[in-house]
Structure formats: C-alpha cells, structure tokens
Amino acid sequence: MELNHTHDASRCSWLDSANLAGTDFPLQNLPLGVFRRKGSAETWRGGVAIGDQIVDLAALESLPGLQDRVANAMRAAAVPTLNGLLEQGPEAWQALRHGLFALLQDGSLLERRVREALVPQADAEHAVPVGIGDYTDFYTSLDHAVNCCRQFGIEVNPNFDWLPVGYHGRVSSIDVSGQQVYRPMGQYRMDQDSAPVYGPCQRLDYELEVGAVIGIGNARGTPIPLATAQQHIFGLCLLNDWSARDIQTWEMPPLGPFLAKNFATTLSPWIVTLEALLPYRRGWMRAPDRPQPLDYLHAPANAAHGAFDIRLEAAILSARQLAQGRKPRTLTHTSFRHQYWTLGQMIAHHTVGGCNLQPGDLLGSGTVSGPTPGEAGALIELTVSGTQPVDIGDGEQRGFLEDGDTVVFRGGCEREGFARIGFGLNYATVMAAPAF
Ligand code: MN
Numbered sequence: 453m454e455l456n457h458t459h460d461a462s463r464c465s466w467l468d469s470a471n472l473a474g475t476d477f478p479l480q481n482l483p484l485g486v487f488r489r490k491g492s493a494e495t496w497r498g499g500v501a502i503g504d505q506i507v508d509l510a511a512l513e514s515l516p517g518l519q520d521r522v523a524n525a526m527r528a529a530a531v532p533t534l535n536g537l538l539e540q541g542p543e544a545w546q547a548l549r550h551g552l553f554a555l556l557q558d559g560s561l562l563e564r565r566v567r568e569a570l571v572p573q574a575d576a577e578h579a580v581p582v583g584i585g586d587y588t589d590f591y592t593s594l595d596h597a598v599n600c601c602r603q604f605g606i607e608v609n610p611n612f613d614w615l616p617v618g619y620h621g622r623v624s625s626i627d628v629s630g631q632q633v634y635r636p637m638g639q640y641r642m643d644q645d646s647a648p649v650y651g652p653c654q655r656l657d658y659e660l661e662v663g664a665v666i667g668i669g670n671a672r673g674t675p676i677p678l679a680t681a682q683q684h685i686f687g688l689c690l691l692n693d694w695s696a697r698d699i700q701t702w703e704m705p706p707l708g709p710f711l712a713k714n715f716a717t718t719l720s721p722w723i724v725t726l727e728a729l730l731p732y733r734r735g736w737m738r739a740p741d742r743p744q745p746l747d748y749l750h751a752p753a754n755a756a757h758g759a760f761d762i763r764l765e766a767a768i769l770s771a772r773q774l775a776q777g778r779k780p781r782t783l784t785h786t787s788f789r790h791q792y793w794t795l796g797q798m799i800a801h802h803t804v805g806g807c808n809l810q811p812g813d814l815l816g817s818g819t820v821s822g823p824t825p826g827e828a829g830a831l832i833e834l835t836v837s838g839t840q841p842v843d844i845g846d847g848e849q850r851g852f853l854e855d856g857d858t859v860v861f862r863g864g865c866e867r868e869g870f871a872r873i874g875f876g877l878n879y880a881t882v883m884a885a886p887a888f
Contacts (some may be wrong), residue, residue, distance in 0.1 A: 453542070453546075453683075453726070453727055453730060454730070455730055455731060456550075457553075458479075458480060458482075458549060458550060458553045458727070458728075459480060459730065459731050459870060459871075460480075461480065461869060461870050461871045463479055463480070463553075463557055463558070464479065464557070464558045465478070465479040465502060465503065465556045465557060465558060466556070466557070466558050466559070466560060466563045467502055467503045467505060467556065467570075468503070469503030469504040469505065470502050470503030470556070471503075472503070473872075474872070475503055475504075475874070476501070476864060476873065476874025476875065476876050477501040477502055477503055477504075477722075477873075477874065477876070478503075478871045478872070478873065479502070479553060479556055479557060479871075480728065480870070480871040480873060481501070481724060481728050481871070481873040481874070482500050482501070482502065482549055482552055482553065482556075482725070482728060483500065483501050483687065483722035483723055483724040483725065483728065483875070483876070484498055484499070484500055484529065484534055484537075484581060484687070484722065484723050484725070485498070485499055485500075485501065485506075485578055485581050485721040485722045485723065486498055486499070486532060486533065486534065486578060486579045486580070486581040486721075487499045487506055487571070487576040487577065487578050487579070487721070488576065488577060488579075489571065489575055489576060489577075490575055490576060490577045491577070495510075495532065496531075496532040496579045497509060497510040497529075497530050497531060497532065498510070498529035498530055498531065498534055498537070498581075499571070499576075500552055501573065501722050501876065502556055502570075504572060504573050504574070505570040505571065505572055505573060506570065506571045506572075506573055506576055507552065507555075507556070507566065507569055507570060508569045508570070508571050509526050509529045509530040510530035510531075511568065511569035512526055512530075512555075512566065512569045513526040513527050513530050515555075515562065515565055515566075517562070518551065519547070519551065521543070521544065521547040522547050522548060522550075522551030524540070524544065524547075525537060525540060525544040525545070525547050525548035525551070526548060526551070528540055528544070529548065532579065533581065533582050533583040533812070534581050534582050534686075534723070534812075535582055535583050535811055535812045538582065538665070538666075538667045538668070538686050538811035538812055539668075539811045541667070541668055542667065542668070542683060545667065545686065545725060545727065546727060549725060549727055549728070577630070578628045578629065578630070578721035579628060580626060580627060580628050580719060581628075581665075581719075581721065581722075581723055582665055582723075582811075582812040582814075583812050584623050584626060584812050584813065584814045585623070585810045585812055585813055586620070586623065586809075586810070586813045586814070587620070587621040587622065587623050587626060587717070587813070587814045587815075587816070588618050588619070588620055588621060588798075588802060588813075588814070588815050588816070589618060589619060589621045589661075589693055589713070589815075589816035589818065590616050590617065590618040590793070590798050590815065590816060590817055590818040591612075591616075591617040591618065591818040591819075592616050592617070592791050592792050592793040592798065592817060592818040593790065593791055593792060593817075593818055593819055593820055593821045593829070594608070594612065594792040595790065595821040595822055595823055595827070595828075596818065596819040596820070596821035596828070596829060596830070596833065597612055597792075599821060599828060599832075599833040600832060600833065603832065603836060603837045604701075612792070613742055613743040614743060614745070614746065615749070615801055616793040616797055616798045616801050617818075618798070618802070618818075619708040619709055619713075621693075621713060621714070621717065621816065622713070622714035622717070623814075625714060625715055625716050625717060626717045626718075626719060626814070627716070627717070627718060627719070627880075628718070628719055628720075628721050629718060629719065629720050629721050629876075629877055629878045629879055629880065630879065630880065631716065631718050631880040631881075632880070632881055632883045633694055633715070633716040633718070633880050633881065633882055633883060634715065634716075634883045634884075634885060634886055635652050635653055635656055635855060635882060635883065635884060635885040636652070636653050636656075636696050636699065636711065636712075636715040636885065637650065637651065637652055637653070637885055637886075638650070638651075638653060638696060638698075638699035638703075638711050638712070639699065639702055639703070640653070640654070640655075640696075640698035640699050640701065640702045641698075641701075641702050648702055652884075652885035653696040653697075653698060653699055653885070654698050654852070655696065655697035655698040655832075655837075655838060655852045656694070656695075656696055656697075656852050656853040656882060657694070657695045657696075657697050657830050657831045657832050657852055657853065658692050658693075658694060658695070658766065658830060658831065658853070658859045659692065659693035659694075659695055659818075659819040659829060659830045660690075660692070660764055660766045660784060660786070660819060660820050660821075660829035660830065660861055661690075661691040661692070661693050661816045661817045661818060661819060661820060661829070662688055662689075662690065662691060662760075662762060662764075662788050662795075662816075662817040662820060662863075663688065663689045663690065663691035663719055663720075663814055663815070663816055663817070664685050664687075664688055664795050664798075664814070664815040664817070665685070665686045665687055665688070665689065665723055665812065665813075665814060666684055666685065666686065666799075666809045666810065666811060666812065666813040666814070666815070667684060667685060667686030667687075667726075667811060668683070668684050668686075668811060669684070669808055669809040669810040669811055669813065670684070670803055670808055670809055671808060672806055672807070672808040673806040673808075674803075674806070674808075675800070675803040675804045675805075675806065676799050676800055676803045676809070677748075677751070677800060678748065678749060678750070678751040678753070678754050678796050678797060678799075678800040679751040679752075679753050679754075680753075681754075681795075681796035681797070681799040681800045682726070682753070682754075682757075682758070682795065682796045682799075683726075684799055684809065685726050685795060685799075686723065686725065686726065686811075687723035687724050687725040687726055687728075687729075688723070688724050688726075688729065688760070688762070688875075689719050689720045689721075689722065689723050689724065689875060689878075690719070690720040690764070690861045690862075690863050690875050690876075690878040691717065691718070691719055691720075691814075691816050691817075691878070692717065692718040692719075692859060692861060692878055692880060693713060693717055693816055693819070694713070694715065694716045694717065694718070694880075695709075695712055695713055695830070695832075696711070696712040696713075696715070697712070697832055697837075697852070699711055699712040700712030700713070716880070717816075718878055718879075718880040719814075719878065720861070720863075720875050720876050720877065720878035721876060722875060722876045724873065724875055728873055729760060729762075729865065729873075731865070731867050731870040732760055732761050732762065732865035732866075732867055732870075732873075733757035733758075733759065733760055733761075734757065734758075734759040734760065734761050734789050735755060735756055735757065735758070735759065736754055736755055736757075736758035736759040736794050737755060738792075745797070748800060748801075748804055749793075749797050749800060749801060751796075753796075754794055754796050754797065758794035758795075758796050758797070759788070759789045759791065759794055760788050760789065760795075760865075761787055761788070761789040761865060761867070762787060762788040762789075762863050762864070762865055762875075763785070763786075763787050763863065763864055763865065763866065764784070764785075764786050764787065764788060764820055764829070764861065764862070764863045765782045765784060765785055765786075765861065765862045765863070766782070766783055766784040766829060766859065766860070766861050767780030767781060767782045767783055767784075767844075767859075767860045767861075767862075768780065768783065768844045768850055768853070768857050768858070768859055768860070769844075769857070769858045769860060770844065770846075770848050770854070770856060770857055770858075771855075771856030771857070771858075772846070772848070772856075773844070773845065773846055773848070774856075774858055776846075778845065778846060780844075780845075780858075780860045781843075781844055781845035783834060783842055783844070784826065784827065784828060784829055784834065785826060785827065786820055786821060786822040786826075786827035786828075786829055787820075787822060787827075788817065788820050790820070790821070790822045790823065790827070791817060791818075791820065795815065795817065798815055798817075799815070802815070821833060831850065831851070831852055831853070835850070835851045835852070838851030838852050839851070853882050854882070855882055855883065855884045856881070856882065856883075857881070857882045858879055858880070858881045858882075859879065859880060859881075859882075860877060860878070860879040861877070861878040861879070862874070862875070862877060862878075863875040
C-alpha cells in the first residue's frame with residue numbers, strides 16, 4: 453500500500469465540520485464503526501465517521517452509480533459486524549475508502565444524496581464493531597516493563613528482549629466506549645506474608661493500549677512472515693486493558709493473568725484503517741546495545757515502517773468532576789512509536805508455531821509507556837504503586853481508581869504536510885463491586 457490522493461491534506465469535504473482544525477475525523481481519516489440511533493431498536497450497522505457526523509452505510513449502499521466493488525464493500529459493512537468486509541480483503545477496504553472519499557469530497561455530485569445518509573454522532577450509540585473470535589494481549593513496552601518490575605524489586609524477564617510476550621485474553625467481556633466496568637471481586641494478599649483475603653479489588657488500574665483488528669488471517673500451520681505481517685491488519689483502535697493489580701500480583705505465577713484482566717476490556721468505537729495510518733508509520737530499530745531480534749522477527753519492511761507514531765493520552769474524571777462538567781486533566785502523554793516490538797512482530801510471533809489468526813481477531817499492544825515519567829500508560833507506574841498519588845484536578849488525587857471514576861483515552865496522528873487524524877474517545881466508568 454502506498455500514499456495516494458486520499459492522504460492529500462489539501463482535499464476538503466463539503467461537510468464543514470470535517471474541515472475544522474482539531475477534528476478527529478477529517479476527509480483523510482474515514483474510520484469504520486457500528487452504530488444505531490441512541491435508545492432506538494434500529495438494526496446495528498456499519499458507519500463511517502466524518503466531522504461530527506456518521507455516514508450510514510446501510511442508507512448509501514443503494515446509491516445509483518456506485519462502482520460494483522464499492523457497492524459490494526458497502527453492502528458487506530452495512531450489517532451488525534464488519535467481519536464480512538474484513539473477509540473481502542485489502543482491495544475491498546481500499547475500494548470502500550476511495551469510494552467514500554469521492555462521495556464526501558468537496559464538489560461531489562452526490563452531495564445531496566449522501567447528506568440524507570448522515571446521522572449526527574451526538575445522536576448515535578455504538579456496538580463493538582467486529583465479531584471478535586480471539587483476543588491476545590501483549591506486553592511490549594520496555595519502559596512499562598522496567599517501571600513495573602522496579603516496583604516489585606525484580607529484573608525484567610530475559611525473554612523480553614527476544615520475543616513479544618503475550619497471553620490469551622477474554623472476549624466475552626470486551627465492550628465499547630461508554631461501558632460501565634464493575635470493580636472485580638477476587639483474592640489478594642494485604643502483604644507478602646499474610647494469607648489471602650476475598651473482597652473488592654483495592655488496586656484497580658487502566659492500561660493505555662493500541663488495539664489491532666486482524667483483517668485477513670492465515671491457514672493453520674502456515675505462519676505469517678514478518679515481511680507481510682502488517683498487511684493482515686485491518687485497522688487500529690484505542691484499548692483499555694482494565695487491570696486489578698492486587699489480584700494480578702497474587703494469581704500470576706506461574707501461568708499469567710487470569711481474573712485480574714478478564715472482567716472488562718474497553719475499545720474505542722472507531723477502527724482507523726491501516727490505509728489512513730500510512731503517513732504516520734515510522735522506522736523501527738532496536739538500540740544497538742540491546743539484543744537484536746532473531747531472523748524471523750527481523751525484516752527490512754519492519755525496519756522501514758514497522759512502527760506507528762500514534763500520540764496517546766489518558767485522563768481520569770471523578771464522579772464529582774463529571775457532574776460539574778469539568779474537562780479531564782491529562783495524566784499521560786505518550787506515543788506508540790516507543791514500543792519495543794512492532795505489531796508486525798507480534799503477528800509473526802503469534803503465528804510462527806502454526807496458530808491461525810482469523811478476520812476480527814483482536815491484538816492488544818500492551819501498555820504503551822514512554823521513557824519519561826509523564827509517559828507512563830498505567831497508574832501503577834504513574835503513582836509508583838499508589839505511593840505517590842497523581843493530581844487529577846479540582847483538589848482530587850488518585851493512587852488507584854475509585855468508584856465513579858471515568859477513564860478517558862484519546863489518540864491521534866500528526867505529521868508535517870498531512871492532515872491530523874484521531875481515534876475518537878475511549879471512555880468507561882468504574883462502578884462499585886456488585887454486592888453478594
Ligand atoms: Mn495489557
């Protein structure tokens with residue numbers, strides 16, 4: 453895939469809100485989601501974000517004069533999950549993007565017809581946009597690993613330099629932005645020497661991550677080589693891997709996270725396609741003083757453009773701040789470009805043993821943290837395990853999350869000479885643990 457006219461920053465839409473500086477959704481973005489009118493019983497269907505509106509693909513698919521391949525892709529996306537579109541492959545994804553770009557561009561002859569297919573984002577609610585078969589969460593930020601291990605007084609495991617560490621996560625509790633997350637009950641120890649207790653998690657945390665939606669999978673027994681791994685990604689979203697640190701610390705050895713992670717994962721509603729992200733890819737290299745990857749995790753294409761410069765922010769709004777209409781104070785500013793392993797390397801490693809990925813599978817990047825303290829993507833790092841609470845504004849501080857807190861993630865890409873594109877919001881609110 454190469455840069456083309458859909459990345460030209462000088463192109464504008466006939467929709468004014470798409471041309472405003474600072475919008476997440478200019479003509480150059482065109483991310484896909486699944487929506488319906490808020491509070492309605494309408495059928496969920498695919499839509500594309502543009503400015504402050506959604507293009508309803510179900511209302512457009514019968515538009516006269518569409519090329520067959522554009523109409524086919526629209527039809528596949530005008531249903532409750534995008535999996536049918538994913539299965540059509542990169543040529544169909546590109547046909548849909550280019551078709552929509554032409555329809556939404558200033559001067560389009562079909563402007564009046566497309567206007568009739570717009571739904572204001574403020575009037576919409578979202579569903580998880582793809583039927584997710586499997587979910588794998590990784591652990592690929594060296595800064596996150598170093599920060600966390602320091603607190604436990606241990607060294608980063610030596611395998612970290614050699615493979616993208618991951619675990620198989622839980623699909624049933626994945627939901628979309630706006631979700632209510634119940635504080636999990638579980639077992640934990642109050643200190644190293646005492647017997648475990650059962651109760652509501654005391655150290656509830658978020659993890660600021662990038663989610664990758666697999667578009668085209670692989671046959672079982674046929675690994676995806678790193679050289680072409682990025683082509684298997686349909687697009688990216690923002691992912692909150694909610695984490696119960698006290699439960700996690702007690703249960704992790706020897707098989708990894710279990711109840712500490714399986715109660716909730718929140719996705720942003722829009723999937724930003726890989727084609728929209730092309731201008732913001734970056735070269736990837738391992739610092740010369742660290743071990744270099746084994747051959748199957750090294751490829752010129754990965755070195756040339758394996759990383760993505762996605763700027764990420766995390767914030768917390770207390771129930772009181774939310775009620776008073778306060779704006780969230782950003783606690784974290786970081787970039788996905790710092791990651792120690794690329795998404796391509798995660799895919800190549802995931803499949804090297806013959807495991808088959810399928811359209812709609814979800815990969816979590818692992819917490820994204822950068823080298824400085826303000827770039828930490830989880831409270832356990834930002835607050836040094838709760839010992840140094842952060843100021844969330846209006847006189848409130850947090851070591852870990854409290855009931856009523858809303859965690860808000862934002863993300864976007866900027867590069868000189870290109871439009872700024874964004875991911876929209878990923879937010880969810882912590883609810884008190886259910887009483888038994
Ligand atoms: Mn995680």
